[in-house]
Amino acid sequence: MKMDKQIKIMPCLDMQNGRVVKGVHFVDIRDAGDPVECAKAYCQAGADELALLDITATVENRSTMLEVVRKVAEAATVPFTVGGGISDVASAAAVLEAGADKISTSSAAFRKPEIIQEMVSKFGPEKVTVAIDVDINKSLPSGYEVYIDGGRTATGADAIEWARKVDGFGVPVILPTSKAGDGAKTGYDLPVVKAMAKVCSAEIVASGGAGKLEHFYDAVEAGASILLAASVFHFHIIDIPELKDYLRSRGLNVK
16 A cells, blocks of 8 residues: 555445434444535535445335435535445436436445446446445455345355456445444454455445544555545544544545
8 A cells, every 4th residue: 555645534424214324233223413414514524525325225125315415415515425226327327417426336236247337338437436345254265245235135255356356347446344344433344455455456445343543544554545434423433634633643645
């Protein structure tokens, strides 16, 4: 990991029923506020990008809430990525037309990898992020398995092998989230970040598990260049200016 690479901070708004929520290990969901107010606050605090994930869209078999996307687009002053319920080119186009800068696809991309190619050729690679939910499975070569449907369904597929395949489609950002780390504040799943950074030319997002300042630095050391977090930001355990100051003090290039 080259330390001169610019590091981006990306708060994540997990959405359910039009509200920002946060869970632990993808369950035990609690309310964390209004998406538009959260987006405004994060932009003012110095976020470099935002992620908006409609966490139940896929399992409820519906598309993303476009009205929320529109409102956040009006309020946000930084690029934002929307995921959840994006199952094909048409649903991706609707989200981009509603004002999102990028889309993120996970379950649909895994079920039909050709969707990734279609989206890249239709919208350009810079608009497409592929998210990969992972959990530990010692029987697989990398020790990590791909999960889909909001972390509910095990696939039997090796997560690092899938990341390598995704990278081959020219996607510039891959967003792995560790089910074991999600919301637990025990640190990012560094072996996942490290393994994906090793086999992919895409930027790797560290997601799931940040609890203290050191965790963010550790993720950069492992190969991440985009640092995503939710709980620590929503509940003011760590604020973005404080995090950026800390990362600068450790010699990292942040805005």
